[in-house]
Amino acid sequence: QVQLVESGGGLVQPGGSLRLSCAASTSGNIFNFYVVHWYHQAPGKQRELVATITTGGSTHYADSVKGRFTISRDNAENTAYLQMDSLKPEDTGVYYCNAELNTKLSYWGQGTQVTVSS
Numbered sequence: 001q002v003q004l005v006e007s008g009g010g011l012v013q014p015g016g017s018l019r020l021s022c023a024a025s026t027s028g029n030i031f032n033f034y035v036v037h038w039y040h041q042a043p044g045k046q047r048e049l050v051a052t053i054t055t056g057g058s059t060h061y062a063d064s065v066k067g068r069f070t071i072s073r074d075n076a077e078n079t080a081y082l083q084m085d086s087l088k089p090e091d092t093g094v095y096y097c098n099a100e101l102n103t104k105l106s107y108w109g110q111g112t113q114v115t116v117s118s
Helices: none
Strands: 003-007 010-012 018-025 035-041 048-053 059-061 069-074 079-084 093-102 105-108 112-116
Touching: 003 093, 003 105, 018 035, 018 093, 018 112, 035 069, 035 079, 048 069, 048 079, 059 069, 079 093
Parallel strands: 010 112
Antiparallel strands: 003 018, 018 079, 035 048, 035 093, 048 059, 069 079, 093 105, 093 112
8 A cells, every 4th residue: 555665775984874765655645644763673683763753743863863863754755764974883784664654554664774884
């Protein structure tokens, strides 16, 4: 019904930047009803919530990324973003987008790999 596709990952040096995109494959005006989350899953670790943006545009961040990451959304384009600056090796992992209508209905993307390494 709603497909999410993440993109923008890649290899970057410590201190560098990447911008991840989460594009919802849907037409019309429905994406704006979803809360969007970005999750990070480091190798061998549990998936961790790193950023959230509500339908009203309020943002929330994990302590580990505060001041470095910025979540945003463009409802007209059905896309959410995660701007990642001052990247650290511990940011390495797969980043997943999740669009949540409520606790019983949400959609996951397939993830995009980010590698921060010298």
